[in-house]
Amino acid sequence: MKYKNIIRWFFMIICFLSTVSSVFAQADFHYRTRLLEPFVEMPFYNVSENTSFYTSFVLDELEKDSLIENIVRDDTAQNRRYRVDIDDNNSVHMKFFIFSSIEDAEIHVLEYLSTSNVYPKHESQISANHNIGNNVWYGWNEKIVIFIRNNVEVRIVDNYSESDNNSVRIAKLVDSFLLQKKTVSGSELVPVPKINSVTTVSSKVIGNSMQYKLNVEADDPLGQNLYYNIFGWSSENPFGNGVVTVSSGEQLDKTRIWILNEDHFVSTVEHF
């Protein structure tokens, strides 16, 4: 009897410590400052420095899952994305980005959070707890789900479906496949585009802003077409001749350029 009590207490203590450590782990944040006014601190859960890296996404795995009816490329005029069909009346749009560092993924999300009209909230700021990703944000009654798992960012947006929770369902599914997927230990194995240089070609004043034309020299290790995105603009335009235009408003003394290839591998560089 005495031993049974000891064992019971032992397990109770283990459970208590486990719960406490979990709470402390969840509360282990770092903060990134919003990039535009208001310059508030935005929470991110800390991620282990020993995190491994994905070198591909999970499109094949998703296509084979019984929940998914179809996955099709459904680019808008300005953005590259997929439509994930669940059935005739339920679908979501999905974008994903594969970076060579967790920091790049977090800054990319930070830019999105700084400019979105719908103010997605970090999991820690609301009651949602779907256990998705290392960090996850929800917007518009969870019709928008953005999460980061290691070096991959995924954005799921409900496509005017009949049912609720489609974005959460698909996000959980994507994350479950990511968790099963093989990773590598070195970020240098992630085949992101290589940015060789950024130079300012010209500048002029437009209203309250300076407009700069920048020449970006970049190569893609996979030999794919490149697309560019600049902070403040959600468009992902064909890279073309490498000359991009950046408007630098009053709130901005530097800008960040993102280069994407067709498989959504992403590099970034800060300029000015």
Place this chain on the structure above:
Amino acid sequence: MAVSLMMAESVLAWSLPLDVDVVKIHFNHNTGSTSSDGITIQEDETTIVAPEWYPLSSKNEESAYLKTVTSPTVKAEFYANDIGQQGYSSVRIYAHASSGWALSESNVTFPGGGSGQVSFGTSASFPQASTVGKWTITWTWKVVKIDGGSVTPFSVGTSTHTFYNVLDTPEAPMTVPWVEVLDYACDWAQGETTEVNALTEITEGINAMGDTDGDINYDVNGQAQYTSMINYEDFDLTDFFSDINTSSNVEIACNDSACLFNIFTTALGCSTKTYRRWNSSVTSITKMIDIIGVEDDFNPQDDYSFGLHQFGWFSNKVFDPLLQLYNGSDFFVPCNETLSTFESALLKTNNYIYGEEHLTEIVDN
């Protein structure tokens, strides 16, 4: 455009064809004034300069006028190859139109073969309409006198022109309006004479605007596609026009539709801006609305999350092309609404605290 005509002998005794060509037509011939000629406009980001009609250079460009200028002057140039050799020195010409704007008679002489720029007034019987609009006319240039002697009017050529009328002097960001913008704005506001009516037509026009499959959709992410989210003012108009002409999947957010309102209306000479409402951290939730585009064009629903909202702004009134409000029986595009009336009809939960005016800037990414 060579035209050879044999004159009726019963009217004037001459024996060879009269070769008179209309070679150039100038609409915006005085760029320092808009009181009696066209206003300066641009196409493909290049200012259109007179002569707008110059077939030898394959040039036939649009012109635009203030709606108050109903009797503008046009300048035309002619060339007569051999009129002097035939012993004649002048003809009297006018521009006939089967309907709409026409030009009255002017004397044309041909020193050295060319006439130089000859001014033609507007026919008192056929002035321009004193409304906003877009028109295409074909003028038949007719000779009615040779050296002062009347002849049976005969044609020396035709010319076809597209022109626009705007309400007032265009304002920033469209101080030099784009033809691509006037094409939409003047068509939507055709026949209007007041600012509010024109703004209403343009707001409804943007709301119904289409890409290659007929509609523009709302980006549920709330991410502007053509507007900088750094300042809510920089707008990539070149990209937008390129996309609606080539893509079936154009999406926009409120910032984009607000900037479009600002652009299309200032091209007509209206002093509009955009207005942005926001709360730094809390979203506002909509009532039942029919948001622009969205799959089947009509898919009203509520509970959209509008962390911030940007819309058209004129004389402290709201014009919002992004959506249609519901009044209990009908959906309607909100136009000329006070801010409080608009937000009361739009929002179930109104958490907006701040408001700021913006003036759009055209940029090219």
